[in-house]
Amino acid sequence: MAKAMWNGVVLAESDDIAQVEGNPYFPKDSVNWDYFSDSGDAKPTYCHWKGFATYFDISVGGETNPGECWTYTEPYVESASITDRVAFWNGVEISGASDDRGQVEKLPSDIGDKQGWKRSAG
Template sequence: MKAIWNGRVIAESDDTVVVEGNHYFPRESVDPALLRPSATHTVCPWKGTASYYTLEVEGKTNPDAAWFYPEPKEAARQITGRVAFWRGVQVVGG
């Protein structure tokens, strides 16, 4: 799987975990040079508190387009150490 935004591959892995239709990529498969920490947090009743990253590619930004759960609840332990994408980020097969 690949996550692509603004013509750039942000993440690539054949080891994604799908939860609620979203592919969670291993953190090490995501290009850290494209991530900027965000102050945004949301709460999911069964996954826990999510933190976000803003993507920055070729001078363009996509606020809060990536999210992860630093300490997911037990029911979502399979997404520990993983990052998912939305807001125009294309997730496509290999």
């Protein structure tokens, strides 16, 4: 079973993990949302093959980790496996998940010969 932990608290736990670009994506219903809030500091980002990502802060024991969790609210068809899922970074410890890259964008890209992601305006 894969787990996402920060500051000694289990944030998410599931056997149903979608591995995309080396990031394990947990089902939203496996997340302990009591520790999460919308991120006021992290701007949305855009990936041309996954779509727009929004971010969440976590707060545990009086400490906040800003923008450490993200989700693609309406992922593109090419990345449908991450629908209704979240991923973590920035100090969140992941255990029990695969170390492989999982699904990655085909190169060259089928989407306008573009690669990568960027911060969205605004």
